[in-house]
Amino acid sequence: MKQAASALAAEAVDMLGEQPVAPGTLVVGLIGPGNNGGDGLYALAQLEDQGYATAALQCGPSVHSDALSVYESAGGRIAPYSQDNQPLANATLIIDALYGLGYRSGAELPRIPRGSRVLACDLPSGLNPETGVADDKVLLAERTVTFGAMKSGLLTGDGPLVTGDITVVPLDFDFTGQAPRTNLIDKQAALQLLDAHRSWRDAGRHKYQRGVLGLIAGSSLYPGAAQLTARAAVNCGVGLLRTHVPEDIAPLLAVAVPETVPLDDDQIREALSSARRYVHGRGAKISSWAIGPGLDSRTPPTGAIAEVFASRQPAVIDASGLELVPAGPSEQPRVLTPHAKELRMLLRRAGVTVTIEEITADPIRWTRWAALSYNAVVLLKGPTNYIVAPDGSSLVVSHTAPQLATAGSGDVLTGILGYLLSDSSLTGVNGVQTVSNRRMMELAACAAVIHGEAGRAAAACGTVNASRLIELLPGIMKRFGF
Numbered sequence: 001m002k003q004a005a006s007a008l009a010a011e012a013v014d015m016l017g018e019q020p021v022a023p024g025t026l027v028v029g030l031i032g033p034g035n036n037g038g039d040g041l042y043a044l045a046q047l048e049d050q051g052y053a054t055a056a057l058q059c060g061p062s063v064h065s066d067a068l069s070v071y072e073s074a075g076g077r078i079a080p081y082s083q084d085n086q087p088l089a090n091a092t093l094i095i096d097a098l099y100g101l102g103y104r105s106g107a108e109l110p111r112i113p114r115g116s117r118v119l120a121c122d123l124p125s126g127l128n129p130e131t132g133v134a135d136d137k138v139l140l141a142e143r144t145v146t147f148g149a150m151k152s153g154l155l156t157g158d159g160p161l162v163t164g165d166i167t168v169v170p171l172d173f174d175f176t177g178q179a180p181r182t183n184l185i186d187k188q189a190a191l192q193l194l195d196a197h198r199s200w201r202d203a204g205r206h207k208y209q210r211g212v213l214g215l216i217a218g219s220s221l222y223p224g225a226a227q228l229t230a231r232a233a234v235n236c237g238v239g240l241l242r243t244h245v246p247e248d249i250a251p252l253l254a255v256a257v258p259e260t261v262p263l264d265d266d267q268i269r270e271a272l273s274s275a276r277r278y279v280h281g282r283g284a285k286i287s288s289w290a291i292g293p294g295l296d297s298r299t300p301p302t303g304a305i306a307e308v309f310a311s312r313q314p315a316v317i318d319a320s321g322l323e324l325v326p327a328g329p330s331e332q333p334r335v336l337t338p339h340a341k342e343l344r345m346l347l348r349r350a351g352v353t354v355t356i357e358e359i360t361a362d363p364i365r366w367t368r369w370a371a372l373s374y375n376a377v378v379l380l381k382g383p384t385n386y387i388v389a390p391d392g393s394s395l396v397v398s399h400t401a402p403q404l405a406t407a408g409s410g411d412v413l414t415g416i417l418g419y420l421l422s423d424s425s426l427t428g429v430n431g432v433q434t435v436s437n438r439r440m441m442e443l444a445a446c447a448a449v450i451h452g453e454a455g456r457a458a459a460a461c462g463t464v465n466a467s468r469l470i471e472l473l474p475g476i477m478k479r480f481g482f
């Protein structure tokens with residue numbers, strides 16, 4: 001804590017930029033009830049030692065007692081915060097040491113004079129450290145000194161709007177005491193995650209070993225969605241694509257995606273039963289499934305589709321497939337890919353009532369509920385993607401582009417993720433072997449990054465549509481090592 005406080009005090013001195021201390025300079029600390037407040041008091045003590053005039057305002061029911069003793073020994077005084085505090089009005093610099101990692105939404109946040117210079121301790125108070133969702137009264141910072149590691153909330157959601165310049169101060173001890181539950185996955189991290197499971201032997205694989213994706217999609221209502229997912233998977237480089245679509249749209253699909261091979265109910269059953277006899281390395285008739293784009297949810301799934309849901313083969317389930325998936329936990333390794341409205345529907349079917357506004361305000365929380373209720377990895381789509389595993393750990397992908405909010409874009413994501421799940425070198429996928437939820441979550445995050453990269457590349461050249469994303473995929477997959 002003292003190490004963190006030293007970095008905070010040094011940043012304050014840098015912001016004030018005065019040596020020796022200018023007359024009239026006053027540093028005011030807003031001190032919260034937890035360790036974040038402790039950091040603030042230790043930093044104020046160091047500033048007192050360096051000759052600065054400081055004041056501490058207690059904003060909670062208690063303060064860190066050891067830190068307060070040190071501050072008082074250095075000559076500092078603490079007073080309770082009130083709306084009309086004189087020190088706040090006179091402050092040259094405010095240190096926001098109210099709440100850090102322990103912040104829960106809904107705290108009473110002090111009002112500070114407009115135009116105040118604010119240095120945030122670890123995180124601006126009022127900012128959710130994981131999701132980057134900020135309360136309306138969040139304390140806007142000019143700079144933020146964050147300890148130990150970058151927090152996802154500083155970079156996602158509202159984070160970039162409220163943190164100012166960020167300095168990460170490495171601490172020479174494990175400061176959280178446990179692995180963070182939420183990690184950011186950027187392009188570099190995705191490259192590493194994809195590379196980790198690759199071997200030089202992969203170059204010699206035949207098409208069944210490269211992975212076979214079974215796609216269950218499409219209806220006369222939405223004939224295009226199946227095409228988009230199929231083309232995306234093919235352009236990613238899938239070994240073989242088998243497609244199960246209604247008879248009336250099958251000829252259209254065969255023309256649009258000549259690489260695909262049709263899959264009827266009997267063949268689905270055969271693939272599922274041969275998966276149970278799978279011998280590692282020989283390849284599978286179907287290694288994973290993509291279910292949902294363009295399905296007509298008014299038509300109940302055939303017996304064969306229900307058997308896929310009941311199987312142990314990895315699947316990405318999207319769009320109308322989310323309405324067909326049985327509510328409750330399953331043994332199939334699954335990634336569900338809802339947007340906020342679909343997440344609300346999934347939660348309602350699991351007995352949890354929530355509004356879209358509540359989901360948007362705390363996306364990881366509600367995505368966790370769904371991940372737990374369905375025992376599945378859940379990827380919540382939106383301007384930022386949140387991917388949560390049933391154990392509550394989560395990944396955040398903000399490597400996206402606003403232009404990706406276009407029709408068919410989600411179908412492309414399903415094709416990319418379907419491909420990654422089918423690629424046996426990445427997952428060791430087969431019908432019997434259990435793919436870990438951790439790996440499913442990583443692959444879902446990688447798919448979101450690849451999708452984001454396609455969106456950014458498309459936006460750089462002009463308008464963005466799903467077909468354009470698909471055209472760009474071969475080059476982008478190459479950049480990701482495929």
Ligand SMILES: NC(=O)C1=CN([C@@H]2O[C@H](COP(=O)(O)OP(=O)(O)OC[C@H]3O[C@@H](n4cnc5c(N)ncnc54)[C@H](O)[C@@H]3O)[C@@H](O)[C@H]2O)[C@@H](O)CC1
Nearest residue numbers: 001033034035036099100101102103104105106107122175
């Ligand atoms: N070993 C460590 O973990 C270190 C932690 N450090 C500091 O410690 C901070 C985390 O400390 P804490 O876990 O004590 O958390 P915080 O200091 O962020 O806040 C926790 C306190 O605020 C209260 N609180 C949170 N939300 C509230 C709400 N909505 N309404 C009312 N009260 C609310 C909690 O009840 C608790 O008393 C970090 O952000 C960082 O500043 C650093 O000193 C580095 C070392």
